[in-house]
Amino acid sequence: MSSYHLTQLDGGIVELDASTIDSFAASLRGELITTDAAHYDWARTLWNAMIDKRPGLIVRCAVPADVRAAIDFARHNNLLISVRGGGHNIAGNAVCEGGLMIDLAPMRWVRVDPTAATAWVGAGALLGDVDQETLAHGLVVPLGINSTTGIAGLTLGGGFGWLSRRFGLAIDHLLSADVVGTDGRLLRASEQDNPDLFWALRGGGGNFGIVTAFEFSLQPVLPEVVAGLIVYPLSQARDVLQQYGDFAAEAPDNLSVWGVMRKAPPLPFLPETVHGTEVLILALCYSGNLDDAEAFIDPLRRLGTPLGEHVGRQPFVDWQSAFDPLLTPGARNYWKSHNLASLPDALIDTLIEFCQKLPSDQTEIFIAQMGGATNRLAVDATAYPHRENQFIINVHGRWNSVKDDERCINWCRQLFDALVPHAMGGVYVNFMTADEQYRVGAAYGANHQRLANLKQKYDPDNLLRMNQNIPPVG
Ligand SMILES: Cc1cc2nc3c(=O)[nH]c(=O)nc-3n(C[C@H](O)[C@H](O)[C@H](O)COP(=O)(O)OP(=O)(O)OC[C@H]3O[C@@H](n4cnc5c(N)ncnc54)[C@H](O)[C@@H]3O)c2cc1C
Numbered sequence: 001m002s003s004y005h006l007t008q009l010d011g012g013i014v015e016l017d018a019s020t021i022d023s024f025a026a027s028l029r030g031e032l033i034t035t036d037a038a039h040y041d042w043a044r045t046l047w048n049a050m051i052d053k054r055p056g057l058i059v060r061c062a063v064p065a066d067v068r069a070a071i072d073f074a075r076h077n078n079l080l081i082s083v084r085g086g087g088h089n090i091a092g093n094a095v096c097e098g099g100l101m102i103d104l105a106p107m108r109w110v111r112v113d114p115t116a117a118t119a120w121v122g123a124g125a126l127l128g129d130v131d132q133e134t135l136a137h138g139l140v141v142p143l144g145i146n147s148t149t150g151i152a153g154l155t156l157g158g159g160f161g162w163l164s165r166r167f168g169l170a171i172d173h174l175l176s177a178d179v180v181g182t183d184g185r186l187l188r189a190s191e192q193d194n195p196d197l198f199w200a201l202r203g204g205g206g207n208f209g210i211v212t213a214f215e216f217s218l219q220p221v222l223p224e225v226v227a228g229l230i231v232y233p234l235s236q237a238r239d240v241l242q243q244y245g246d247f248a249a250e251a252p253d254n255l256s257v258w259g260v261m262r263k264a265p266p267l268p269f270l271p272e273t274v275h276g277t278e279v280l281i282l283a284l285c286y287s288g289n290l291d292d293a294e295a296f297i298d299p300l301r302r303l304g305t306p307l308g309e310h311v312g313r314q315p316f317v318d319w320q321s322a323f324d325p326l327l328t329p330g331a332r333n334y335w336k337s338h339n340l341a342s343l344p345d346a347l348i349d350t351l352i353e354f355c356q357k358l359p360s361d362q363t364e365i366f367i368a369q370m371g372g373a374t375n376r377l378a379v380d381a382t383a384y385p386h387r388e389n390q391f392i393i394n395v396h397g398r399w400n401s402v403k404d405d406e407r408c409i410n411w412c413r414q415l416f417d418a419l420v421p422h423a424m425g426g427v428y429v430n431f432m433t434a435d436e437q438y439r440v441g442a443a444y445g446a447n448h449q450r451l452a453n454l455k456q457k458y459d460p461d462n463l464l465r466m467n468q469n470i471p472p473v474g
Pocket of ligand 1: 047083084085086087088089090092093094095104123143144145146148149150151152153154155156157158159160161205206207209210211212327430431466467468
């Protein structure tokens with residue numbers, strides 16, 4: 001190509017000649033991918049197949065210096081930029097139309113110090129990379145439930161999973177981060193260094209700088225957990241969910257039980273006649289003393305008459321990827337999420353009504369149990385403010401064909417609307433879709449104003465705007 005046309009922050013187009021692009025590429029340890037490259041489509045593709053944007057350039061950063069070079073290049077040319085960690089976010093802000101996509105995937109490394117019980121993690125690492133390295137030493141950061149999710153986006157939004165009730169969120173274990181600021185300077189963020197930035201990074205999404213590495217403190221865990229699934233027919237869901245709500249309120253911190261309503265996958269422990277029928281699955285993980293597990297778990301089998309179950313001891317590292325087969329990339333996905341304080345009967349009835357008309361075999365409604373250690377910090381301790389919710393409900397629409405988009409999205413929106421009267425009003429920023437910018441205030445609650453002021457300090461030009469954006473306020 002003799003010249004390149006790139007989208008700028010104000011929506012205009014700038015024309016850059018080949019020598020400008022070549023000298024930018026030559027300055028990198030990583031790779032600059034142009035639109036005519038054979039692997040351009042591979043590099044721009046995200047987990048959610050609904051996202052189909054074509055950036056003007058993709059810079060695959062190998063080292064922090066590449067991130068600095070990318071920021072400098074973007075600032076100099078006033079380019080629209082997006083930042084990609086693991087590429088999982090449902091909103092698809094990791095890729096931008098026509099601008100510069102800054103891809104951190106090559107920075108995929110983890111270094112554990114077992115003596116200090118800390119880990120440094122590169123911004124391109126996936127959750128499975130972190131679990132593999134830390135669990136080898138009997139140590140863990142509480143992360144999410146799908147091993148191919150990116151550490152960067154998950155952590156910057158908060159990060160919860162099977163161990164969060166016991167240990168808190170991923171951000172509650174963040175010790176420091178290396179950040180390339182929007183002025184190109186390398187900043188360290190910790191309780192000692194730039195503590196306001198450190199506060200903002202812990203939940204404020206990708207609004208404040210580009211993180212190149214995260215430092216976490218690690219917690220000791222046993223190598224095995226008792227985990228698995230107990231499956232009930234939808235006809236018993238009302239009774240089971242009512243009792244589950246009471247059970248959850250009394251459960252110990254080292255037990256997490258999530259409710260999943262969907263059509264039964266062809267799980268080998270279920271009779272074939274059940275496959276494809278609507279079910280309520282209790283997915284559970286007990287991470288305490290294994291000999292005590294049964295006493296806590298057994299009542300979950302007596303909330304009704306289960307269709308089947310598969311519960312037992314297994315390495316935690318295996319359980320951390322148990323849901324990967326249901327969450328593969330390449331499907332079309334649309335999510336709607338609420339925070340919940342409890343599971344009132346009217347909410348349960350609504351869930352059952354909508355579960356009877358699921359729009360696809362892959363669509364599910366999951367109720368993640370929060371509480372425990374996630375609730376033990378003050379609302380203003382970190383940018384993530386939801387320290388009072390007991391559950392996060394996610395309406396996860398998932399299907400394969402474009403022709404089903406409207407029908408499936410409508411079902412998600414209708415269920416979301418029907419749940420509003422029972423919800424707390426807040427939302428987890430990492431579960432927001434591209435059309436939910438209007439909910440950013442709900443994502444940050446009482447912390448929103450402080451975040452807007454910090455955005456003015458760390459990104460006054462709103463260079464980092466491909467995110468759930470917090471506009472700067474002086
Ligand atoms: C299948 C699936 C399962 C999930 N399960 C869980 C779960 O159990 N628990 C949970 O808490 N969340 C979960 N999530 C949500 C997940 O936390 C978010 O999607 C998260 O944003 C993914 O991070 P990523 O790096 O893969 O995403 P990306 O799409 O790469 O990044 C998301 C956004 O983060 C910002 N960003 C990324 N990297 C950086 C960086 N280094 N510096 C600055 N900004 C950056 C950018 O704004 C980017 O648009 C899940 C998501 C999926 C798709």
